Amino acid sequence: MAATKRPSRAEKQRLAAADAGDADWRGWGPYLAERAWGTVREDYSAGGDAWAYFPHDDARSRTYRWNEDGMAGVCDDQQTWCLALSLWNGADPFLKERMFGLTGPQGNHGEDVKEYWWYLDATPTNSWLSWRYHYPQRAFPYDELVASNASRTRDDPEFELIDTGVFDEDRFWTIEVDYAKADVHDLLMRIRVTNNGPDEATLHVLPTLWFRNVWAWGLPGKDDVPVIRLDGDALVADHAGNTLTLVADGSGEPLFCDNETNNQRLWGTPGRSAFPKDGINDHVVHGAATVNPERRGTKAAVHHVLTVEPGGTAEVRVRLTDRNVSDLAAGFDRVMTARKAEADAFYAALTPSETSPDAAMVVRQALAGMLWGKQFYHYDVARWLDGDPVGPPPPPQRRTGRNAGWRHLNNHDVVTMPDKWEYPWYAGWDLGFHTVALAHVDPTFAKEQLLLMTREWYMHPNGQLPAYEWSFGDVNPPVHAWAALRVFHVDGSQDFDFLERAFHKLLLNFTWWVNRKDADGNNVFEGGFLGLDNIGAFDRSAGLPVDGRLEQSDGTAWMAMFCLNMWEIALVLAVHDDAYEDMATKFFEHFALIASAAQRLWDDEDGFFYDAIQAADGSRAVLRVRSVVGLLPLAATTTLGTQTIERMPYFAEHMRWFIVNKPELCTVVSAEHERDGGLGRLLSVVDEAKLRRLLARMLDEDEFLSPYGLRSMSRFHRDHPFTLDIGDVHSSVDFEPGESRSGLFGGNSNWRGPVWFPINYLLIEALRRFARFYGDELTVEHPVGSGRQLPLDAVATDLTDRLVALFLRDTAARRPLLGDVERFQRDAAWRDLLPFPEYFHGETGQGLGATHQTGWTGLVADLILERNRGGLAGSGFGGAARHA
Numbered sequence: 001m002a003a004t005k006r007p008s009r010a011e012k013q014r015l016a017a018a019d020a021g022d023a024d025w026r027g028w029g030p031y032l033a034e035r036a037w038g039t040v041r042e043d044y045s046a047g048g049d050a051w052a053y054f055p056h057d058d059a060r061s062r063t064y065r066w067n068e069d070g071m072a073g074v075c076d077d078q079q080t081w082c083l084a085l086s087l088w089n090g091a092d093p094f095l096k097e098r099m100f101g102l103t104g105p106q107g108n109h110g111e112d113v114k115e116y117w118w119y120l121d122a123t124p125t126n127s128w129l130s131w132r133y134h135y136p137q138r139a140f141p142y143d144e145l146v147a148s149n150a151s152r153t154r155d156d157p158e159f160e161l162i163d164t165g166v167f168d169e170d171r172f173w174t175i176e177v178d179y180a181k182a183d184v185h186d187l188l189m190r191i192r193v194t195n196n197g198p199d200e201a202t203l204h205v206l207p208t209l210w211f212r213n214v215w216a217w218g219l220p221g222k223d224d225v226p227v228i229r230l231d232g233d234a235l236v237a238d239h240a241g242n243t244l245t246l247v248a249d250g251s252g253e254p255l256f257c258d259n260e261t262n263n264q265r266l267w268g269t270p271g272r273s274a275f276p277k278d279g280i281n282d283h284v285v286h287g288a289a290t291v292n293p294e295r296r297g298t299k300a301a302v303h304h305v306l307t308v309e310p311g312g313t314a315e316v317r318v319r320l321t322d323r324n325v326s327d328l329a330a331g332f333d334r335v336m337t338a339r340k341a342e343a344d345a346f347y348a349a350l351t352p353s354e355t356s357p358d359a360a361m362v363v364r365q366a367l368a369g370m371l372w373g374k375q376f377y378h379y380d381v382a383r384w385l386d387g388d389p390v391g392p393p394p395p396p397q398r399r400t401g402r403n404a405g406w407r408h409l410n411n412h413d414v415v416t417m418p419d420k421w422e423y424p425w426y427a428g429w430d431l432g433f434h435t436v437a438l439a440h441v442d443p444t445f446a447k448e449q450l451l452l453m454t455r456e457w458y459m460h461p462n463g464q465l466p467a468y469e470w471s472f473g474d475v476n477p478p479v480h481a482w483a484a485l486r487v488f489h490v491d492g493s494q495d496f497d498f499l500e501r502a503f504h505k506l507l508l509n510f511t512w513w514v515n516r517k518d519a520d521g522n523n524v525f526e527g528g529f530l531g532l533d534n535i536g537a538f539d540r541s542a543g544l545p546v547d548g549r550l551e552q553s554d555g556t557a558w559m560a561m562f563c564l565n566m567w568e569i570a571l572v573l574a575v576h577d578d579a580y581e582d583m584a585t586k587f588f589e590h591f592a593l594i595a596s597a598a599q600r601l602w603d604d605e606d607g608f609f610y611d612a613i614q615a616a617d618g619s620r621a622v623l624r625v626r627s628v629v630g631l632l633p634l635a636a637t638t639t640l641g642t643q644t645i646e647r648m649p650y651f652a653e654h655m656r657w658f659i660v661n662k663p664e665l666c667t668v669v670s671a672e673h674e675r676d677g678g679l680g681r682l683l684s685v686v687d688e689a690k691l692r693r694l695l696a697r698m699l700d701e702d703e704f705l706s707p708y709g710l711r712s713m714s715r716f717h718r719d720h721p722f723t724l725d726i727g728d729v730h731s732s733v734d735f736e737p738g739e740s741r742s743g744l745f746g747g748n749s750n751w752r753g754p755v756w757f758p759i760n761y762l763l764i765e766a767l768r769r770f771a772r773f774y775g776d777e778l779t780v781e782h783p784v785g786s787g788r789q790l791p792l793d794a795v796a797t798d799l800t801d802r803l804v805a806l807f808l809r810d811t812a813a814r815r816p817l818l819g820d821v822e823r824f825q826r827d828a829a830w831r832d833l834l835p836f837p838e839y840f841h842g843e844t845g846q847g848l849g850a851t852h853q854t855g856w857t858g859l860v861a862d863l864i865l866e867r868n869r870g871g872l873a874g875s876g877f878g879g880a881a882r883h884a
Contacts (some may be wrong), residue, residue, distance in 0.1 A: 007075060007338070007341040007342045007343040007344070007345040008348075008349060010338075010342040010345070010346075010713065011123050011125060011127065011342050011343065011345075011346040012346070013122070013123055013445070014125040014127060015442065018125060018444075018582045019444045021248065021297050022677065023184050024127035024184050024185075025126070025127065025181070025184055025545045026077065026124075026125060026126065026414075026445070026821040027072060027076060027077050027184065028074060028075070028076055028124060028126060028181070028184075028185065028187055029075075029126035029374060029414070030073065030074050030122070030129055030179075030336050030371070030372045030374065030378040031070060031074070031075050031076075031077060031374055031375050031414050032070050032073030032074060032075045032079070032082055032084060032375070032376070032420075033067060033068070033073075033375050033417075033420045033421075033424040033425070034069055034070070034071060034073075034098060034099040034113075034421045035069050035098060035099060035101070035421045035422075035424050036059070036064045036066075036068060036069040036098075036115075036424065037054045037055060037056055037058065037059040037064075037069070037098075038050055038051045038054055038055065038056070038066050038103055038326055039054070039066075039067075039264065039424060039425065039469070040393070040403075040425070040469040040470055041065065041066040041067065041278075041378075041384065041425075041469060042054040042064060042065055042066060042403065043377050044387075044391075044394055044395075044398075045367075046394070046395035046397050046398075047397070048401055048402050051103035051104055051105060051106075051107075051111075051452045052103075055103070056098075056100060056101075058266060059097075059098060060094055060095070060097060060277065060278045061261065061262040061265050061266055061276065061277055061278040061299075062261050062262070062266060062277070063213045063216065063260055063261045064212075064756065065217065065388075066378045066379055066384075066602075067079065067208075067375075067376060067377070067378055067424075068082050068087070068212050069098045069563075070082060070083075070084025070086075070097060070098060070129040070208070071084055071085045071086070071087075071096070071097065071098060071099065071117070071133065072084060072085045072133070072175075072177040072855070073085070074126075074129075074179060074187065075212075075376060077414050078376070078412075078565075079212050079376040079378070080212060080239060080592075081209065081211055081212070081237060081239070081244065082208070082210055082211075083189070083207065083208070083209050083246075083318075083320055083814065084097070084207075084208055085175070085177060085191065085205070085206070085207060085208070086206040086207075086208050086280075086301060087135055087173075087203065087204065087205060088139050088203070088204035088206075088284055088480065088880075089135060089136065089138075089139075089140075089173070089201075089203060089204075090135070090202055090203075090204070091138055091139040091140075092139055092140050092285075093139075093285070094281050094285055095141075095204075095206070095248065095280070095284060095285065096135065096140070097115070097208075097281070098785035099113055099115045099421050100113070100114055100115060100140070100142060100145075100754060101113035101114050101115070101421060101422070102146065102149055103115065103147065103189060105147055106146055106149060107158065107748065108149050108150075108152040108153060108154055108156060108158060108159075109154065109739045109740065109748045110160055110287065110748030110749070111422050111748060111850075112149075112158055112422070112748065112850075112851075113421040113422060113850075113851065113852060114145050114160065114161045114860065115133070115161065116133070116134045116161065116162075116833075117131065117133040117134070117852075118131070118132045118133075118365070118833045118835070119134060119365065119369045119371075119373075119854070120132055120187075120365060120833075121340070121364060121365075121366040121368045122343075122344055122367070122368040122369055122371035122372055123339075123343050123346055123371070123441075124371060124441045124442035124445065125181070126179070126181065126371070127180065127181040127339050127342070127343075128178075128179070128180055128181075128339040128340060128342065128343040128465070129177075129178065129179040129180075129371075129372070130175065130176070130177070130178050130179075130368070131176070131177045131372070132175065132176050132177075132833065133174075133175040133177075134167070134172050134174060134175075134829075134830075135172060135173045135175055135203075136166040136167060136171065136172050136173075137171040137172055137195075137201050138171060138556065139328035140166070141161070141166055142217075143165055145159065145161065145164065146696050148164075154739070154740070154741040154742075154743070155295060155741055156251070157738075157739065158739070161824065162824075167823070169197065169198060170196040170197055170198070170296070170829075171196070171197040171198075172196050172197065173193050173194065173196065173201075173370070173417040173738065174192075174193070174194040174196060174829065175191070175192070175193055176192040176193075176194075177189065177190070177191050177192075178190045178192075178336065178340075178798075180335050180336045180338075180339035180340070181335075181339065182321075182325075182331075182335045183245075183321075183323070185321065185322040185323070186319070186320075186321040186322070186323055186325070187319070187320045187321065188317070188318070188319050188332055188335055189207060189317070189318040189319070189320070189338060189620065190315065190316075190317055190318075190332075190336060191207065191315065191316040191317075191318070192204055192313055192314070193205060193306060193308065193313065193314050193315075193316075194308075194311075194312070194313045195308040195309065195311065195312055195313075195398070196312055196721070197310060198310055199310060199589070200307060200308065200309055200310065201307070201308060202305060202307045202308075203305075203306050203307065203308065204284060204303065204304070204305055204306075205304040205306055205316050206280070206284070206301040206302065206303050206304070206387070207246075207248060207301065207302055207305075207316065207318045208280070208299065208300070208322070209228060209235060209237060209244075209246050209299070209300055209301070209514045210228070210259050210298060210299035210300070211237070211239060211259060211299070212228045212259070212558050213259045213260065213298070215699045216260065216272065216390070217388040217389070217390060217391070218389035218390035218391075219388065219389065220783055222709060223540060224238070224239075224240060225298065226238060226239035226298060227296055227297070227298065227563045227632075228256065228297055228298060228299070228300040229296040230254050230256075230295040230297065230298065231245075232297070233247065234247045234326065235247075235254060235300050235302070240750045242322070243322065244264035244320055244321065244322055245304075245320070245321055245322075245323075245324075245326070245428065246300075246317050246318065247318070247326045247328060248302040248304075248316065248317065248318045248319075248328075249316065249317040249318075249328045250304055250316060250317075250726070251304070252302035252303055252304040252310035252316070252847055253299060253302070253303045254295060254301075254302055254303075255279075255280045255283060255284075255291045255300065255301050255302075255303050256279075256280075256291055256292040256294075256295050256296055256297040256299070256300045256705060257275040257277065257278075257279030257290065257292060257297050257300075258272075258273035258275055258276060258277065258279070258281050258292075258297045258298045259277055259278045259297075259298045259299045259301060259573050260272045260273040260277055261276060261277060262277060262279075263276075264276075264839065265278070267376075270579075272290075272360055273293045273297075274782045275290060275297060276290075277299065278290070278298075279291050279292070280299070280301050280314050283305060288581055288747055293693070294771055296477045298819045302318070304316050304482060310356060311700050318334060319332070323757050324496070324837060328563055334348075336533045342418070346608050347360070347363070347364050347367075347443075350363075350440060350441065350865070351363055351364075351865065351868075352865065352868035352869045354868045355864060355865075355868045356653070356808075357810060358808050358809055359772055359804065359864050359868075361832065361834075361866060362804070362808065362860060362861070363860075363861045363865060365836075366435075366437065366854065366857075366858045366860050366861035367437065367438075367441055367835050367836075367858065367861050368438070368853075369438050369854030369858060370438050370441075370854055370858045370861075371438075371441065371442075372420070372854075373416060373417050373418070373419060373420060373434075373854050373855065374414050374415065374416050374417070374445075374791040375415060375417050375420060375423065375424060376413075376414055376584050377411050377412075377413060377414070377415045377417075378411060378412050378413075378424060379397075379409070379410075379411045379469060380410045380412075381403050381408075381409045381410070381472075381820050382407040382408075382410070382644065382833060384403075385398050385399065385403070385404060385407065386575060388638070391584065392496055393870055402470070402471060402558075403469070403471070403472050403473070405460075405472075405473055406460065406462060406466065406472045406473065408456075408457065408459075408460065409457065409458065409466060409472060410457045410667060411457070411458065412818070413432070413452060414432045415452070416428050416431055416438065416445075416853070418434075418436070418838075418850070418853045418854075418855035418856070419850055419852045419853040419854060419855060420736075420852070421850075421852055422748075422850040422852070422853060423853060423855070425468055425469045425470075426466075426468065427468040427476070427855075428453065428465050428467045428468065428476040429468060429476035429478075429479050429531050429758075430481065430804060430856050431450075432450070432479035432483035432536060433479070433483065433757075433758050433761070433855070433856035433859055434446075434449070434855055434856065434858065435447075435449050435450055435483050435486075435487050436483060436486045436487060436490065436859060436862055437858040437859055437861050437862050439486070439487040439490035439491055439864060440490060440861065440862065441858065443490060443495075446490075446491075447484075447491070447495065447498045450487065450502055450787040451479055451482055451501055451502060451505075452464055453466070453479070453480060454502065454505030454506065454508075454509070454875075455505075458761055459508065459509070460472075460512075461592075462512055462516075463508035463509050463510075463512030464509070464512050464516075465478075465480065465509055468621035474528065474529075474541065475517070475527045475528050475529075475530060475541075476508075476776060477527075477530050477533050477554070477558045478509065478513060478533050478558055478559070478561075478562040479501070479558075479824055480502070480506060480509070481503075481506050481510075481566050481569060482560055482561065482564035482565045482762075484498075484499060484502040484503075484506070484565075484569065485499075485565055485568060485569060488572075490862075493572075496572070496573060496576055497869040499569055499572060499573060500565070500573055502569070503566065503569045503570070503573065503583075506566065510562060510563075510566060513525070513559055513562070514559075517555060517559075519549050520549070522597055523556075523594045523596075523597035524549070524551045524552075524592045524598070524600060525551075525552060525555035525556045525558070525559045525594075526549060526550055526552055526555050526596045527540075527552055527554070527555035527558070528540050528541035529541045530552070530554055530558065532554065532627075532628070532629065532712075532751045533744075533749035533750075533751055534742045534744040534749060534750065534751060534752060535622065535625075535627050535628070535629060535712065535713070535741060535751035535752060536575050536611065536625065536629075536733065537623065537625065537722065537723075537724040537729065537731045537733050538724070538731060538744070539731065539744055544613060544727075545613075545726050545727030545728055546613065546615050546616075546727040546728035547615065547616040547617075548613055548614050548617075548728055549613075549614050550611060550612075550613055550614075550699040550847070551600070551601060551610050551611065551612045551613075551614055552611050553598075553601045553609040553610060553629045553630050553633065554611075554628075554629040554632045556594065556597065556598045557598065557609075557632035557633040557635060557636050557685065558599060558632065559594055560591060560594045560598060560633070560636035560685050561632075561635050561636040563587050563591040563594055563636075563874070564587070564591055564636060564637070564638050564683060566583075566587045567584055567588055567591060567638075567683075568624050568638060570583040570584035570587060571584050571644060571648070571651075571865050573649065574648055574851035575647065578648070580662075581648050581650040581651040582650070584648065584651045585650070585651050585654045585655070586649070586656075588655060588658070588669070588683075589614075589658055589662075590667040591636075591668070591669070591683060592658070592662070592666060592668055593665060594671050595636065595668035595683075595684070595685045596664070596665045596667070596668055597668075598633060598636075598685050600811075602690065605697065606624065606626075607618055607690075607693030607694065607697065608626055608630045608693075608694065608697060609629070609630040609631075609632075609694075610622050610623055610624055610625070610629075610630055611623040611625070611629060613726070621726060621770075623722070623724065624722055625705065625717070625722045625733050626697065626704075626713070626714035626717065627712060627713045627714065627715055627751070627752075628710070628712050628713075628751070628756075628759045629692075630705070631698055631710075631759075631763060632759070633685040633686055633694075634685075634686055634691070634694060634698075634763055634766045634767075634770075635684065635762045635763060635765070635766045636684065636685040636686075637682070637683065637684040637685070637766050637769045637770060638683050638684075638769055638773050639680050639681065639682055639683070640680065640681040641678055641679075641680050641681075641684060642678055642679050642680070643678070644699065661871075666684060667687065668683065668684060668687075669681065669682075669683050671684070671688070671773075673773055673774065675774075675775045675777070676775070680772075680773055682770075682773045684770075688774075688778070691770065692780065693715070695780045696780075696781075696784055697714065697842075698710060698763070699780065699781070699782045699783055699784050699795065699867045700713075700716075700783065700784040701783050701784070701785075702715055702716065702784070703715055703716050705783055705784075706755060706756050706802070706842050706843065706845075707802060707805070707843075707845065708803065708805060708806050708816060708840055708842075708845040709755040709757075709760045709799060709802045709803040709806075709840070710755065710759070710760050710763060710799065711735075711737065711753050711754065711755055711842040712750075712751045712752065712753060712754055712755070712756055712759065712839075713733075713735050713736070713751070713752045713753045713842075714735070714844075715735050715753070715842070716735070717733060717734050717752075717797050718734060718735035721729075721733060725735065733752065734752070735753045735842075736752040736753045736754075737753040737754060737841050737842030737844075738750070738753070738754065738841045738842070738844045738846070738848060739848055739849075740752065748838070748848075748849050748850060748851070749838075749849065750839065750848070752839060753842040754840055754842050754848060754849075755803075755806075755838045755839060755840040755841075755842055755845070756837040756838075756840075757803065757839075757856050757857045757859050757860070758803075758856045758859070760799065760803055761856075761859050761862075761863070764800055765796075765864075766797045767793070767795055767796035767799070768770050768792075768793065768796050770792050771791060771793040771796065774783075774791075774792065775791070776791040776792075776793075778791065778792060779792075780792070780795065782794075782795045782798065790875065797867065800863050800867050801867075803860065803863060804860060804863055804864055804867070805845075806845050806847075806860075807834060807841055807860060811823075813825075815831070815834075815847060815848040816840075816841060816844065816845030816846065817834075817835070817837060817846060818831070818846070818847070819844070819846035819847070820844075820846070835847055835851045835852055836852070836853065836855075836857040836858060836860070837849055837850065837851050837852075837853060837857060838850040838853040838857065
């Protein structure tokens with residue numbers, strides 16, 4: 001076993017070696033999804049019904065074309081091979097090889113995973129990974145979950161696995177899987193199973209190794225079929241001259257089949273292999289002769305049958321290596337102990353000493369989820385549209401259907417995902433928020449992800465960034481410039497090469513927005529639903545109910561913010577290259593144009609920004625929905641200090657000329673304020689008067705302010721729904737603090753009242769910027785009606801604490817996000833296991849939506865870390881350039 005290093009420095013040394021190209025520590029990792037079935041990539045139907053074309057029941061028997069899935073899975077960064085866990089409790093109709101859940105049409109609130117598992121720990125080099133799963137000892141209630149949810153309406157809550165009673169009497173297994181690397185390509189896997197039930201019980205444990213099938217599609221150079229064979233007690237896997245060896249302890253029985261489709265089961269025709277993909281399943285569950293007696297194939301498992309006393313624990317050890325070693329004894333223990341200690345030291349150094357143990361646990365599990373959430377993503381759109389040589393040609397509808405305009409897109413990378421089940425595909429604006437959290441533990445990976453989205457095989461030739469595989473052409477909010485700045489600063493504000501590379505590509509994206517989403521050329525932007533799904537009275541991505549265009553408060557705010565972000569990047573780069581002063585001037589003036597135009601969306605009577613329909617006949621309908629759409633203009637704000645201006649004479653000269661000669665545009669850039677001995681300038685869509693009026697709504701508990709952050713919709717609409725009667729549209733928008741009752745856009749998405757992390761995060765950051773300008777001289781009542789006047793920094797801190805409180809035990813030792821399930825709140829086996837949901841109930845804080853979407857909810861780690869080290873508070877003037 002490799003010698004261990006000082007725990008406090010070992011992980012950082014591995015990261016440094018990986019960044020320098022000296023050792024491929026990131027090459028093996030948890031890059032395997034928990035669901036590949038029901039995804040767009042695997043859908044070759046005429047109608048584009050991904051859920052129905054490749055259902056869960058096919059997954060155990062049908063080979064995937066583009067990726068693989070498994071539980072607690074790892075693979076190499078090309079997904080040549082995969083290693084994951086399979087289980088059988090002796091009662092289920094098939095092995096538990098992947099997570100089960102409801103498809104979009106099956107769930108009464110959209111797609112919904114119906115399992116309980118958690119990512120407990122991870123380091124950025126994947127040298128230590130820890131995963132936990134609760135597996136019922138009774139038959140898994142597949143049919144009951146489907147039938148019960150089918151009988152419920154959108155007005156009913158989801159029927160969950162815990163509701164079936166399958167965990168009663170504690171009749172479940174706790175499965176814990178830990179991975180530790182002895183070396184770059186030497187991976188130890190420890191599987192511990194604990195019988196929580198009152199009786200002796202038996203569990204089948206099958207660590208499973210297989211090759212992703214790349215040989216069956218008739219592609220040139222892909223016809224070399226790998227093999228896994230038995231050599232003594234070891235599984236030896238050979239592929240293209242590379243050899244891996246898997247050894248497992250105990251009396252496990254090696255079983256072999258092929259990663260090939262069982263045509264006979266699915267379609268009643270002969271297949272490519274006599275021992276197809278589900279051969280191990282059929283042998284273990286039914287005793288069928290479906291494993292290869294010659295003990296060779298492209299998929300293999302070591303079958304352990306463990307009988308465990310009540311409260312007892314059994315262990316299986318596995319090692320996958322390219323070295324000539326097989327130690328599963330003392331050396332195995334030493335590496336496991338060392339990597340765990342190094343992970344402890346890594347997070348201890350990251351977490352400020354002021355952080356409570358409970359909050360430190362939240363940080364660690366949040367970042368673990370972010371690191372486990374990286375996946376190998378493969379999707380060649382042109383190949384998918386045209387079909388493979390050995391397959392039937394895809395239906396002609398595909399040529400003009402989904403993603404037909406993205407033939408250039410060819411993804412074959414490890415990418416950060418919202419989650420590994422409900423969203424096992426990258427999402428454009430989600431990814432920007434992910435990188436901010438990831439930058440705290442792996443800034444190199446975070447920067448690479450942002451650059452990846454702008455590479456020529458991702459970004460459209462016209463400059464658009466891809467949204468997600470369901471429709472790459474959908475429009476997501478432009479947050480990548482903002483994310484690049486945040487990652488740059490989290491990483492120490494020194495990687496100017498990264499910032500410059502991002503800036504150049506984002507110029508193309510900015511131009512796409514200006515050319516495509518400002519139909520009238522008046523600097524008021526559209527964009528469609530812009531990630532906010534069902535927040536409006538109609539689908540904002542569909543055609544308008546009347547002839548005209550939708551002027552969007554959020555679209556215009558996003559573009560004003562994008563403009564400021566690009567301006568700030570230009571200022572940072574101009575410190576080292578004065579040519580960027582030209583670009584700083586351009587974005588300064590362009591911001592003034594957009595911010596000035598945004599004022600037409602301000603309603604002075606209500607003190608709020610609204611969307612509006614500008615009809616072709618000249619009439620204008622204001623959509624008086626008080627939602628985060630009207631709060632987002634706050635995010636288009638930053639400050640400029642005199643020191644920055646003095647360093648950039650070309651920019652300063654042109655700024656002064658613009659202010660003098662374009663007074664009609666300059667109210668948004670001309671506000672000046674002196675504090676701490678310096679003179680600062682505020683660049684903002686929102687002046688002080690509008691700021692006060694917006695905050696009077698935002699900080700009102702009867703509107704946006706909840707105990708757990710800011711709601712996405714004002715509670716005002718609970719008693720005063722907004723009604724729209726225009727053209728063929730007759731709809732209303734009310735306040736829905738929990739799961740959505742609207743099927744307008746998406747299944748489980750709801751922006752009509754719950755608390756969402758990304759918008760809260762941006763608004764908190766905006767308050768910090770306003771505080772940097774006004775200091776303690778500007779105070780507001782918080783909450784409204786309390787009589788308590790607070791400076792904006794204190795308001796931002798309070799909002800941060802409300803968001804973090806979702807995860808922490810309160811005075812009654814309950815975690816709000818876990819809801820009213822007593823087992824989750826009180827049981828020691830459950831209460832400290834944290835999901836990171838998509839969003840949260842606007843009144844109770846219960847986690848909702850995609851329950852394992854660590855994604856942007858992982859921002860809670862950033863909030864805790866920055867809150868406790870004071871990184872976001874700021875003082876004095878200067879925007880991004882203050883770090884230059």
